[in-house]
Amino acid sequence: MAMSMYAASVPVFQHMLRNLQHFLDKGEANAQARKFESAVLTTARLAPDMLPFTRQVLIACDAAKLCVARVSGVEAPKFEDNEQTFAELKARIQKTLDYLGSVPASALDGTEDKEITFPVGRDKTRTMTSQAYLTTWALPNFFFHVTTAYAILRHNGVDLGKSDYLAGAQR
Amino acid sequence: MAMSMYAASVPVFQHMLRNLQHFLDKGEANAQARKFESAVLTTARLAPDMLPFTRQVLIACDAAKLCVARVSGVEAPKFEDNEQTFAELKARIQKTLDYLGSVPASALDGTEDKEITFPVGRDKTRTMTSQAYLTTWALPNFFFHVTTAYAILRHNGVDLGKSDYLAGAQR
Numbered sequence: 001m002a003m004s005m006y007a008a009s010v011p012v013f014q015h016m017l018r019n020l021q022h023f024l025d026k027g028e029a030n031a032q033a034r035k036f037e038s039a040v041l042t043t044a045r046l047a048p049d050m051l052p053f054t055r056q057v058l059i060a061c062d063a064a065k066l067c068v069a070r071v072s073g074v075e076a077p078k079f080e081d082n083e084q085t086f087a088e089l090k091a092r093i094q095k096t097l098d099y100l101g102s103v104p105a106s107a108l109d110g111t112e113d114k115e116i117t118f119p120v121g122r123d124k125t126r127t128m129t130s131q132a133y134l135t136t137w138a139l140p141n142f143f144f145h146v147t148t149a150y151a152i153l154r155h156n157g158v159d160l161g162k163s164d165y166l167a168g169a170q171r
Numbered sequence: 172m173a174m175s176m177y178a179a180s181v182p183v184f185q186h187m188l189r190n191l192q193h194f195l196d197k198g199e200a201n202a203q204a205r206k207f208e209s210a211v212l213t214t215a216r217l218a219p220d221m222l223p224f225t226r227q228v229l230i231a232c233d234a235a236k237l238c239v240a241r242v243s244g245v246e247a248p249k250f251e252d253n254e255q256t257f258a259e260l261k262a263r264i265q266k267t268l269d270y271l272g273s274v275p276a277s278a279l280d281g282t283e284d285k286e287i288t289f290p291v292g293r294d295k296t297r298t299m300t301s302q303a304y305l306t307t308w309a310l311p312n313f314f315f316h317v318t319t320a321y322a323i324l325r326h327n328g329v330d331l332g333k334s335d336y337l338a339g340a341q342r
Contacts, residue, residue, distance in 0.1 A: 003283055003302055008179045015307045046217070046326045112174055120334075131174055136186045137337060143314030144336055150315075151322050155217045163291075165315055166308060 005071065005112060006105035009134055013064035014100055016146050019168035020060060021093050023150055023160060028086040030158045038086055044152050053152045057089045060145035061096040067138035068100060070116050071130050072107035176242065176283060177276035180305055184235035185271055187317050190339035191231060192264050194321055194331060199257040201329040209257055215323050224323045228260045231316035232267040238309035239271060241287050242301050243278035 001007055031038040043052045051059070058081055069076035076099050083092045112131040120126045128137065147165070154160050172178055202209040214223045222230070229252055240247035247270050254263045283302040291297045299308065318336070325331050 001283065001302065003174055003176050003179055005174050007302065008174055008306060012306045012310070016311060046322055047328070050325060112172065131172065131178065135179060135183045139183070139310070140187060140314065140337055141333075143311065144318050144321075144333070147315050147318035148322060151217055151319060154221060155326075157218070162312075162315070166311055 004105070004109045005130065005134065006108040009071065009108060009139075010068060010100050010103060010105070012139065013068070013142060014097060015168075016142070017061070017064060017093050017097055017100075019165060020057065020146050020149060021090055022164060022168040023153055023158075024057070024086050024090050024093075025169075026160055026164065027153045027158050030153075034157075039084070041153060041156055041158070042084060042086065042089070044156055046148065046152055046155060050148075053149060054084060054089065056145045056149040056152065058083060058092065060142055060149060061092055063138060063142040063145060065096050065099055066118070067134060067142070068103055068108070070118060071111050071114070071134065072103050074103045074107050175276070175280045176301065176305065177279040180242065180279060180310075181239060181271050181274060181276070183310065184239070184313060185268060186339075187313070188232070188235060188264050188268055188271075190336060191228065191317050191320060192261055193335060193339040194324055194329075195228070195257050195261050195264075196340075197331055197335065198324045198329050201324075205328075210255070212324060212327055212329070213255060213257065213260070215327055217319065217323055217326060221319075224320060225255060225260065227316045227320040227323065229254060229263065231313060231320060232263055234309060234313040234316060236267050236270055237289070238305060238313070239274055239279070241289060242282050242285070242305065243274050245274045245278050 027041050028038055031041055042054050045052050065076045077095065079092060079095065083089050112129065114130040115127055116130050116133040117125050117127045118133065150160060150165055198212050199209055202212055213225050216223050236247045248266065250263060250266065254260050283300065285301040286298055287301050287304040288296050288298045289304065321331060321336055
């Protein structure tokens with residue numbers, strides 16, 4: 001398969017969202033094994049002014065969904081952002097995977113030079129070519145939130161390692 | 172510019188390594204402003220069995236360098252991994268950027284189906300196509316270490332925000 005806008009986006013998001021589901025499985029199992037409420041992990045933060053675990057997962061999902069929707073033009077479902085438990089977060093990831101799986105490669109391929117305008121913060125927007133948006137904004141943002149979700153669990157003693165991050169349940 | 176193996180790799184590594192240099196600048200300035208040894212930050216970890224900040228930076232550099240070397244076949248310089256201070260880490264990033272800048276796009280483009288064999292842990296190797304290696308292994312690994320370096324500083328109160336991560340000194 002040749003490198004393309006599709007190959008550089010959808011399969012990468014799918015791979016890492018499945019790995020993220022695996023982190024959630026391990027987080028949930030770890031809370032049960034250590035006998036504390038799983039909300040201790042889902043509400044945990046790395047710093048007082050960083051977002052909690054739940055938001056890291058939701059933003060990772062939306063970073064993937066919104067990137068693919070903006071680049072492909074295939075409308076994405078809206079979600080209410082009210083997930084709190086591991087089960088709800090896993091369902092949100094699955095809904096995101098369902099959307100990603102519905103977008104044909106043909107809707108992304110060849111879009112390299114399309115202009116993408118997207119919100120940055122509350123009141124501003126930025127415009128980039130689709131390719132620059134994917135490679136220097138959407139992918140870095142997506143990986144930021146997947147890695148931060150991992151780091152929150154890891155900081156709180158969940159038994160995760162690099163192979164969980166890279167290969168998920170196939171490790 | 173059309174998406175390609177080069178476009179999906181070298182400019183992404185360059186962009187994020189420059190942002191990483193910017194985190195280091197802010198970390199160093201923050202240690203001076205709060206009047207503690209900068210080694211407090213460079214040796215910090217998110218968990219006792221995670222690698223310290225220095226190693227996160229070195230591995231981010233090597234993830235980029237080794238990916239490009241394996242895919243392109245352009246030999247990369249070896250480094251001694253003895254960096255400890257912010258200044259030494261910034262020099263290491265610069266040496267990595269110098270190598271990346273020396274590799275022509277033509278050495279990466281068209282390599283999608285080339286087989287890449289790389290070490291995984293101490294005694295094992297994996298083999299993937301160049302494209303799968305880049306998108307599902309090397310880029311995730313690179314972003315993991317850049318984000319973890321950011322997270323270590325952020326956890327320790329350095330005044331970084333998402334725009335520092337995404338846009339570096341151009342924020």
